[in-house]
Amino acid sequence: xxxxxxxxxxxxxxxxxxxxxxxxxxxxxxxxxxxxxxxxxxxxxxxxxxxxxxxxxxxxxxxxxxxxxxxxxxxxxxxxxxxxxxxxxxxxxxxxxxxxxxxxxxxxxxxxxxxxxxxxxxxxxxxxxxxxxxxxxxxxxxxxxxxxxxxxxxxxxxxxxxxxxxxxxxxxxxxxxxxxxxxxxxxxxxxxxxxxxxxxxxxxxxxxxxxxxxxxxxxxxxxxxxxxxxxxxxxxxxxxxxxxxxxxxxxxxxxxxxxxxxxxxxxxxxxxxxxxxxxxxxxxxxxxxxxxxxxxxxxxxxxxxxxxxxxxxxxxxxxxxxxxxxxxxxxxxxxxxxxxxxxxxxxxxxxxxxxxxxxxxxxxxxxxxxxxxxxxxxxxxxxxxxxxxxxxxxxxxxxxx
Numbered sequence: 243x244x245x246x247x248x249x250x251x252x253x254x255x256x257x258x259x260x261x262x263x264x265x266x267x268x269x270x271x272x273x274x275x276x277x278x279x280x281x282x283x284x285x286x287x288x289x290x291x292x293x294x295x296x297x298x299x300x301x302x303x304x305x306x307x308x309x310x311x312x313x314x315x316x317x318x319x320x321x322x323x324x325x326x327x328x329x330x331x332x333x334x335x336x337x338x339x340x341x342x343x344x345x346x347x348x349x350x351x352x353x354x355x356x357x358x359x360x361x362x363x364x365x366x367x368x369x370x371x372x373x374x375x376x377x378x379x380x381x382x383x384x385x386x387x388x389x390x391x392x393x394x395x396x397x398x399x400x401x402x403x404x405x406x407x408x409x410x411x412x413x414x415x416x417x418x419x420x421x422x423x424x425x426x427x428x429x430x431x432x433x434x435x436x437x438x439x440x441x442x443x444x445x446x447x448x449x450x451x452x453x454x455x456x457x458x459x460x461x462x463x464x465x466x467x468x469x470x471x472x473x474x475x476x477x478x479x480x481x482x483x484x485x486x487x488x489x490x491x492x493x494x495x496x497x498x499x500x501x502x503x504x505x506x507x508x509x510x511x512x513x514x515x516x517x518x519x520x521x522x523x524x525x526x527x528x529x530x531x532x533x534x535x536x537x538x539x540x541x542x543x544x545x546x547x548x549x550x551x552x553x554x555x556x557x558x559x560x561x562x563x564x565x566x567x568x569x570x571x572x573x574x575x576x577x578x579x580x581x582x583x584x585x586x587x588x589x590x591x592x593x594x595x596x597x598x599x600x601x602x603x604x605x606x607x608x609x610x611x612x613x614x615x616x617x618x619x620x621x622x623x624x625x626x627x628x629x630x631x632x633x634x635x636x637x638x639x640x641x642x643x
Contacts, residue, residue: 243470264642266643267554267596269275271620272570274325277303281623282610283618286326287594289642291420293330293389293597297343297622297625298322298380312349314481316356319385327389334360336389337370338396338417339424341521343384343627347511348393353383358412365396369413370427370521372473373511376603376628384623390419399423401459406452407431410513416456422552423460423524424643427473428452429516430613438515442474445518450495453522464495466524468531468550469640472506473519479630488518489544499533499541505549505560505638507599525552526641534585536578549582552643559600562633566606572612580616583641590616592641596624603628609635 272286273279286295300315301308303322309315327333342353350371350377361367369385377384390396399416406415406428416425428443431438433452439445445549450464457463476482485506493501502522512519525531532551539547549558563574576590583589598609606626615623622639629636 244255251587254287257613265592268438269642270517271328272326272329274303274329276325282614283581283596283621285623286330287623288330288391289594291391291395292422293327293332293336293391294623294640295323295326295387295389297378297384297386297627298326298621299384300477301379301381305378306578308590309383310375312352315382316353319383320360323385323387330388330389330391333486335362335365336391336396337361337367337387337395338419340385340387340413340517341625342368343377343386344373345377345382347513349382350513354411356522359384361412361546363412366398366412366414368415368417368424370518370519371411371472372509374627375510375630376600378603378606378626382635384627388419388424392420395420399456399460401455404433405455405459406433407436416460418460420550421526423462423522423526425453425456425522425524427457427471427519427521429514429519430513431514431516442517443491445516446488446491449518449520450492453520454495457522457524460524460526462524462526465497465500466526467550468523468525469503471521472504473509473512474506475510475512475517475605476508480632484517485509493543496543498543498572500544501544501546503546503548503557503638504544504561505597505599505636507636510546510630524556527553534582535580536585549586551595556583556588556592556641556643557639558582558639559621560597560636560638561567562631562636568600568602568608568634569612571634571638575635576612577615579637586641586643588643589639591620592643593622593639595640596622596643597627597638598624599631600626600627601628601634603633605634
């Protein structure tokens with residue numbers, strides 16, 4: 243069956259499929275001198291004003307030494323982040339969004355104290371904090387951030403007092419970076435009482451309403467989302483009932499075939515007692531958005547099933563491949579992504595950021611070998627974690643023309 247391109251909201255098929263002999267948006271591949279060469283990913287990719295930074299762990303970039311204690315481990319991960327920022331001509335004040343991946347949520351408080359010290363209270367980025375069953379190389383913390391070069395176009399978004407639950411750490415509800423809004427991870431706590439609904443459906447509804455308040459404060463709505471992460475906790479993973487229950491509510495916030503791109507995962511633990519947490523990326527220009535959906539995928543009530551194109555930036559949904567081995571599945575996933583990119587007039591060289599989710603972090607070397615095959619030169623920034631999933635891998639990317 244041939245691939246089809248579905249265009250909405252003002253994009254034309256001819257414009258989306260035009261041949262690319264050169265990058266439309268300039269980019270720099272950032273490799274600080276402090277880092278060892280030869281990684282299968284680039285520490286940072288600056289495309290236009292946006293800097294995508296690979297996940298930084300608690301290991302010395304040259305020796306691989308790991309300090310003791312989460313405080314010093316957080317400090318080292320943040321210092322590694324600083325190397326990339328400085329090499330791109332930025333500092334911590336340019337950071338607009340972070341994901342903090344922990345091996346133990348019990349380290350949340352100590353991590354917060356160190357992490358927060360790198361930002362002034364008026365300039366906290368949006369943030370999501372999660373516990374994963376495995377991080378690369380036995381790390382206890384991995385921090386992934388996005389920064390924006392023009393500080394004059396960075397602005398905090400905060401709903402009126404009492405509209406959303408109070409922040410449980412050094413982060414802001416939402417942060418504008420130019421025309422892109424990064425929304426912090428949100429759970430289903432009720433704003434006024436901090437109570438949590440006993441059902442997954444109730445938590446999901448409240449989570450989406452909390453995010454809606456942040457979006458509204460920015461002059462946006464759920465339909466302006468281009469990408470979401472859905473995280474949930476269930477002892478039985480995808481075989482349990484949590485995933486289906488959250489989807490039954492999540493889909494009601496989008497008309498059919500208009501949901502954003504999405505990647506969903508079962509994690510070890512979320513902050514506090516919540517069972518679901520979502521993050522959003524939204525943009526303000528509705529006239530220049532479209533979506534690319536292969537024939538084989540078709541419309542979905544919960545995901546783009548392909549990619550959402552915002553001007554020159556494509557956010558793909560997470561893709562898991564077929565096959566008996568992680569190598570086979572990675573190739574299949576990356577071929578699916580290649581097909582989506584082709585529909586948007588791009589190829590793998592346009593990928594600037596990638597997230598790889600493994601069922602077993604011990605298979606990282608095998609995954610890396612395939613990743614190098616598909617990205618032999620100037621690979622994208624990348625974050626890799628272990629999650630509780632049925633497939634051996636899942637891949638999600640951001641590409642820019």
